Amino acid sequence: MKYLMVASAMLFAVSVPAFAGENENKAAALRALTEMFDAQNVELIDELFHPDYIQHSPSIADEREGIRASVISMKENGMKPQREIARVLAQGDLVGVQARVSIGNETAIVGDIFRFENGQIIEHWDTTQTEVPQSETANGNSMIDGGGDVDKYVSNMDLARNTVNAIEFFDRGIAGDIETLKRLFGAEYVQHNPRVPNGTEPIFGFFKDSDGTLGNVTVHQTISDGDLTMALVEYADWGNAVIEIVRHDDEGKIVEHWDIVQEIPAAEDFAHGNGMF
Template identity: 35%
Template structure:
């Protein structure tokens, strides 16, 4: 199987069939876990499956992108009270090695019923295209992350984001550069800090580029998982999940 097929088979085993034996064949015994609330190792995840099944847990995968040994899935989890809320939107990142899933990162956020843009956190374009532009699109998003998100040269924002079309799926931000500007101005007025300090992962496939970063939101250490869609050399669509990084975790692997 390809790395993508391995990950999708593991997700089916875990979250559709709740099949511990099938999952055990797909997860490395030393599976490295970065979800702060789940102990590391394959058996910790497999042992959780009966309770997850009994809870009526449902998983829907909206997008899948891959680069090398890293696979990113964009998911909705319903009946997910065992994970912290009735419904959660998640970006999950898996690393595959020798046909097994060996490492997992995720970022979870409860969706809002009403959003600033009228878009949900998961709708919009899902088809991977422009595979020949993967490197070009990855470089564009890396530039955006450095200049705008990390604040090196925020005035260059229109070099990266389309001034004509920018579809926003962050529930608190309206469409377009104007919507983003209004949101950031509101944070500044309230004295709320929003800062990206380090980007740990960039995964690109065609028109989609995913980044996993840490920083500060308000007074809390925070993980920012962002997905960007690029078209004709500009970022035209954005999804994300934002989650506070707890001081204590169920393992010693860290969030990243």
């Protein structure tokens, strides 16, 4: 029943033409990451970020001043990010970005989700995971390579179907419901989680001792664009915040998967009181 209700809501939500500002929001999100954050141009903060900006990144203080202080501190300490953008999705007032970010000798995969209001970023979530080199992954893939086409035409009905399938995959499948996984997987399954081999059987094996009750999962945000769906997911029992990305085939089956896993810090370690979600 829950997924039927989600499907009905999604069909209603996408039964109108694409949100008018999606391309503009994508461009603004990329400017925030590359021109403001990476290039450390704090003059852009008031242009790109809403006066009531809400921060969920654990180590950055709230509001515009939190961003300003973080960027200035990085600049003063000689920390210069280098960013390789992998995927950019937009739907409605949300934009999601997956990227590889290097600072000095450290490289991480970062997922960012931005919410826009009146052309400015009003809220931001992210997760960060240290990159495992491709030569060391269990599947031979890097954590950001692979497919996905946000410019592919997908009907409103199929976008809604993809969103519902992705939510069910995160909510029930990754929590250990094998029958859900079997129903949602396509003929191929390309894996980018560095610990898991390609194909469906390793996933089934990973959850073979589960009764389908693992995870205590909450899907907080979703973005479906082209053949991709991105979501911010809380796995409370595991203490993880994860930005998940899946690629769908033409029937909505899940054929490729990326994730960016971050442990949720203790409440006293946050730079604000907003939490990660």
